[in-house]
Amino acid sequence: MTALTKLFRTTTFRLSLTYLALFSAAAIVAIVYIYWNTTVLLSRQLNQTIDAELKGLAEQYRAGGLDQLVRIVAERSGTPGNSLYLVADSEGRRLAGNLSAVSPELWNSLGPVEFVYQRPATGGVEKRLAFANVFRLASGYRLIVGRDIEDRRELARMVRSAMLWGLGVMALFGIGGGYWVSRKLLARIDALAETTRTIMDGDLTGRLPVTGSGDELDRLSESLNLMLARIEQLMAGLREVSDNIAHDLKTPLNRLRNRVEQALREPYGEAAYREVLERTIEEADGLIKTFNALLSIARIEAGAGGENREKLDVSALLRDVAELYEPVAEERGIELRAETDAPIFVRADRQLLGQAIANLIDNALKYGAPERSSGNGSRPEVEVSAHAKGPIAEIVVTDRGPGVPVPDRERVLDRFVRLEASRSEPGSGLGLSLVAAVARLHGGILRLEDNEPGLRVVLALPVEGEALLNGAAAHMATGAEIRPA
Amino acid sequence: MLIVDRMLPKCDGLAVIQSLRTEDVRTPALILSALGEVDDRVKGLRAGGDDYLTKPYAFSELLARIEALARRTSPEEGSTRLAVGDLVLDRLSHKVTRAGEAIMLQPREFRLLEYLMKHAGQVVTRTMLLENVWDYHFDPQTNVIDVHISRLRSKIDKNFGNPLLHTVRGAGYTIRDSAH
Numbered sequence: 001m002t003a004l005t006k007l008f009r010t011t012t013f014r015l016s017l018t019y020l021a022l023f024s025a026a027a028i029v030a031i032v033y034i035y036w037n038t039t040v041l042l043s044r045q046l047n048q049t050i051d052a053e054l055k056g057l058a059e060q061y062r063a064g065g066l067d068q069l070v071r072i073v074a075e076r077s078g079t080p081g082n083s084l085y086l087v088a089d090s091e092g093r094r095l096a097g098n099l100s101a102v103s104p105e106l107w108n109s110l111g112p113v114e115f116v117y118q119r120p121a122t123g124g125v126e127k128r129l130a131f132a133n134v135f136r137l138a139s140g141y142r143l144i145v146g147r148d149i150e151d152r153r154e155l156a157r158m159v160r161s162a163m164l165w166g167l168g169v170m171a172l173f174g175i176g177g178g179y180w181v182s183r184k185l186l187a188r189i190d191a192l193a194e195t196t197r198t199i200m201d202g203d204l205t206g207r208l209p210v211t212g213s214g215d216e217l218d219r220l221s222e223s224l225n226l227m228l229a230r231i232e233q234l235m236a237g238l239r240e241v242s243d244n245i246a247h248d249l250k251t252p253l254n255r256l257r258n259r260v261e262q263a264l265r266e267p268y269g270e271a272a273y274r275e276v277l278e279r280t281i282e283e284a285d286g287l288i289k290t291f292n293a294l295l296s297i298a299r300i301e302a303g304a305g306g307e308n309r310e311k312l313d314v315s316a317l318l319r320d321v322a323e324l325y326e327p328v329a330e331e332r333g334i335e336l337r338a339e340t341d342a343p344i345f346v347r348a349d350r351q352l353l354g355q356a357i358a359n360l361i362d363n364a365l366k367y368g369a370p371e372r373s374s375g376n377g378s379r380p381e382v383e384v385s386a387h388a389k390g391p392i393a394e395i396v397v398t399d400r401g402p403g404v405p406v407p408d409r410e411r412v413l414d415r416f417v418r419l420e421a422s423r424s425e426p427g428s429g430l431g432l433s434l435v436a437a438v439a440r441l442h443g444g445i446l447r448l449e450d451n452e453p454g455l456r457v458v459l460a461l462p463v464e465g466e467a468l469l470n471g472a473a474a475h476m477a478t479g480a481e482i483r484p485a
Numbered sequence: 486m487l488i489v490d491r492m493l494p495k496c497d498g499l500a501v502i503q504s505l506r507t508e509d510v511r512t513p514a515l516i517l518s519a520l521g522e523v524d525d526r527v528k529g530l531r532a533g534g535d536d537y538l539t540k541p542y543a544f545s546e547l548l549a550r551i552e553a554l555a556r557r558t559s560p561e562e563g564s565t566r567l568a569v570g571d572l573v574l575d576r577l578s579h580k581v582t583r584a585g586e587a588i589m590l591q592p593r594e595f596r597l598l599e600y601l602m603k604h605a606g607q608v609v610t611r612t613m614l615l616e617n618v619w620d621y622h623f624d625p626q627t628n629v630i631d632v633h634i635s636r637l638r639s640k641i642d643k644n645f646g647n648p649l650l651h652t653v654r655g656a657g658y659t660i661r662d663s664a665h
Contacts, residue, residue: 281655285543289624296623308524323593324619327632355623362626431626 012185016178023174024167031163035156043131046147047112050133053083054145058135061143069143070096082148084117084130090140099144107142109134114149129153188217204232244416245294248429249287256283286426293430297415300352300437308349309442311464314393315340315386317350321357322384329365329382336365339385344393345464348442353461356438357384359431360397360457366425368399368454393461400454409448435459486555491518491529499532506533513554517542526622545608545656552607567602569649570662572641574602583641593618594637601650601660610657634658 007013061069066087073085077098086097092107094100099117106115112133118125132146191209199206207228208221263276322338329336346353364382382399404412404419411417413436418429432446435457439446444461487505489498502514516534518525529537536550567574571584579595581588590598597618601609611630615621634650642648650660 278654285655288543289626292624308527320619324621324625324629324633325627327636328627328629331632351622354621355625358621358623358625366627427626 007179007182007186010182010186010189013178013182016174016181020171020174020178024170027167027170028163031159031166035159039152039156042152046131046149047133050112050131050145050147054133054135054143057143057145061137066095066137066141069137073097073143082151084132084144084146084148086142086144087137088142088144090142095141097144099146102144106132106134106144119148185217192217192221199228204228204235241415248416249290252283252287256280256287259283290428290430293428293434294415296355297430297434297437300434300441303441308351309347310350311345311347312350312353313343314346314348314353314395314461315343317354318357318384318386318395321354321361324358325361325365332365332369333380334365334369335381336361337381337383339383341387344386344388346393346442346461347464348461352438352441356435356459357395357397359435360384360395360459363431364397364399364401364455364457366427368401388463391463393463395459395461396456397459398451398454398456400451403450403453403455404448406450412448413446486551487512487514488551489514489516489534491516491520491525499529499534502533515547515550515554517547543610543656545653546610546612549608549610549613549657553604553609553613556604556607567599567605569602569605569660570647571645572602572649572660574599581641583645588640590637590640594633594640597633597637598641598660601658604660606659606661608653608656608659613657 057069057072060072070087073087073096076083077085077096084097084099086099086102087095088097088102089095092102101118103115106113112131114129114131116127117130119128128148128150129152130146131149132144135143135145137143188209188211195206195208207225210218210221210225212218259276260280263273266272268276318340319338322336326336361382361384364384368382369380380400382397384395384397387394387396408419412419413432415433416429418427436446439459439461442461444459447458447460449456449458487502489502491498493501498516498518502516505512505514513535514533516529516537517540518529518537519540526537526539535554538547538550565576567576572581573583574581574595576599581590581595581598597614600614600618611628614630615623615625634652638648638650642650647663649662650658651663653659
């Protein structure tokens with residue numbers, strides 16, 4: 001596409017052309033209207049003047065007869081001007097006046113008529129337009145009074161040419177102006193397109209130029225820049241997550257590979273090979289689990305599981321999941337207690353909420369044992385409970401472990417984030433991310449608090465029929481009281 | 486035994502199962518699908534599928550489920566008394582005995598043993614146990630099932646010479662009388 005066709009295709013240029021056409025049409029209509037009205041007005045005035053003069057001369061004729069009329073007409077014809085007179089007998093012979101030959105058309109007309117007459121001029125005769133009326137005298141004599149209107153024809157010609165010139169100039173300015181404005185605009189659009197292309201090529205730090213004039217293009221650029229900033233931030237987050245995924249999955253894959261490699265090198269017996277293969281399967285299962293957890297989080301964050309929500313009793317579900325983990329707690333020497341009130345109903349996906357509670361209990365059992373040094377002989381305990389606080393159902397899981405330091409409380413909800421203290425335990429760093437995602441999906445929130453000592457995790461969900469809590473997240477984070485919305 | 490993929494070239498595998506069910510064909514059907522949402526699973530089972538396995542799957546998982554489904558049609562399904570070796574479970578009185586000696590089980594342990602014994606001789610995966618005994622369709626992070634199994638094992642096998650409950654590494658568990 002050449003630069004010119006590109007220009008012709010711009011909206012601005014097309015708009016200028018459209019406006020040009022509209023304005024030209026309007027101008028033509030206005031000029032024609034004015035011209036037409038003026039002509040009509042002038043004709044009427046001329047007609048009246050001629051009528052008045054005819055009447056005056058008729059008076060003279062009645063008073064003084066033909067002789068007086070001839071005398072007055074001869075006198076008036078003598079004075080210079082554009083008045084035309086003729087007094088003629090029934091044969092058309094001129095008795096007085098400055099009109100020579102008269103066409104039969106004029107001669108026989110009964111009202112005012114336009115006609116062309118000849119007038120001596122420098123270098124011959126010239127044909128001029130005139131306007132006249134006829135008065136019939138006695139015995140076929142005629143009195144003709146008229147005016148030369150050649151000047152008016154001249155005026156019409158001038159108006160016409162002025163109109164054409166005007167239109168020409170208008171078109172010139174219109175097209176020129178359109179071209180100029182379009183080119184200016186096109187230059188800015190091209191700059192925007194250029195920047196967009198560099199951003200598309202991967203340079204997310206690029207921003208659209210803002211001229212500072214505050215016009216609509218500037219405002220658009222500002223909005224797009226905000227969007228780009230958000231995208232850049234999201235991309236950075238995404239990159240961090242994928243980096244983490246790569247890192248966290250590489251470690252077990254390496255371990256798996258090394259074990260198999262070692263088994264191949266050593267002259268093992270069949271039983272030992274079996275052992276290695278079985279452990280390889282276990283390791284692979286662990287990897288698949290991590291992937292499943294990642295996929296679940298992604299699905300939940302995309303809003304999946306929305307259709308499967310049902311009214312369910314949080315207390316019952318909590319007891320149910322706690323029962324599932326009870327033998328695990330016992331094996332670890334931890335006392336797992338479930339304290340639940342009367343039924344609390346929420347609208348939730350049983351599987352997702354069950355998994356969220358399972359993850360919380362799992363975490364508490366893994367990381368909730370107090371450090372050996374602080375052991376005072378009593379059994380470490382993990383307590384799960386459910387309470388209804390007005391419109392909010394709270395699922396609380398507490399432990400007596402090292403807890404999570406305040407600065408890390410937001411961070412541990414991110415994918416693959418594991419605190420140093422917990423590195424010794426197996427885990428993917430995805431458990432709390434999934435709980436947070438489930439909380440968000442159900443319009444609730446997840447917050448970590450101090451159990452003095454230990455960690456207190458609160459999963460707050462709106463009670464069945466109440467408004468979502470997400471909007472109130474800011475208050476919840478600070479522990480402020482929430483009133484029903 | 487039917488193994489049906491959901492995403493067939495021209496139609497949804499569910500439609501196939503549905504039309505078979507309306508023709509009163511009762512052949513057990515296992516649905517295999519990449520659509521792994523809970524909703525999809527519910528839809529699959531409602532359409533007449535007997536089990537639902539999400540792709541990608543472990544081969545042992547598929548085998549175990551096929552075996553479980555194939556057995557489902559056997560006459561043992563309705564019997565009130567299950568026996569493996571000298572271990573006997575009475576589904577009506579909820580009593581379990583081994584070599585005539587009563588064993589006290591908690592309700593969940595009873596259901597776990599019941600499920601294992603219903604599929605005696607077959608491999609039962611952890612996922613199958615979680616789905617059928619607890620009705621959970623998610624992955625608990627710790628292998629809670631293993632702990633439940635070891636607790637059950639200590640009750641039914643510990644004081645008896647011949648262990649019945651075996652671990653199949655990489656796959657799951659099986660209950661069988663190995664003395665035969």
